[in-house]
Amino acid sequence: MQKPIDKTGVKIGMWIFLYSEIILFGGLFVLYAVYFHNFPEDFAEGGKELNRIFGTANTLVLLISSFTVAASITAIQLRKKGLAIALLLFSLLCGLTFLINKYFEWGAKFHHDLYPNSERLLESAPGFNIFFGLYYTITGLHGIHVIIGMVLLSISLVLIMLDKISDQRYAMLENSGLYWHLVDLIWIFVFPLFYLVLK
């Protein structure tokens, strides 16, 4: 007989970690707010370089993947193993789509000579340079979180295939899901701040 699992305890542990993540990104948003306050014109210039369509597409991709991850937990609870696997595979595909979009987006910026230490940024107004510094820091850190989230979802996927995650025991899937939703949550704020409010 296995030891009983403290389901609530497992979840509280994950949440405490998520709180630290929230404060981490919160600190970056404070930086954004302060420099936006100090250099509103330069930030508006910077915002014009970003593509609203790319941002919207990535927002939808992440929202849909959050839905499929939440639905995969329902599927596991209802013992629909095949459906849970399919939903997780689709979520991973969404994560990959997000990263590919990001790759093309960053590529376009590099092409326009907009990258840390580029000549154009060094010669431009300080606020413009800071804007792209924040853009690469925040979207880059978020991108790393997308990759970590995909790794966690992949591990959950394998554990489901091995029947290590079942309707009796799915804390790993739940916590991976929580992480994935946090990634979505952060993007919900990154998207309007970088792509929408600057005009």
Add this chain to the structure above:
Amino acid sequence: MTDHQNDHALTADHEEEHILSYGFLAQVLGGLILLTAITVGVSYIDWGFLNVPIALFVASSKATLVLLFFMHVKYEGLVIKVSFISTMLVLAILISFTFWDVAFR
């Protein structure tokens, strides 16, 4: 309260076993997509100093939907609810005090 939760929970035999139906989750997704459409739509109009508040208001609404339903906060016990709200308070203090200092220096 339990009756209300049964509306969109297929079974609620246990305190921590709330199974959300696919249909309900899809409705939440629909709401999120609608809010995204709204925030992108209004961004084509210049609302002056209201640009940031409007965008943040819609973003917070989306975040609330994700937290309550996708992240199951609505169905969690007191510990997670209270600790989450405390984290938000810390974040609010961090943001408001920093900004206070910057704005009125």
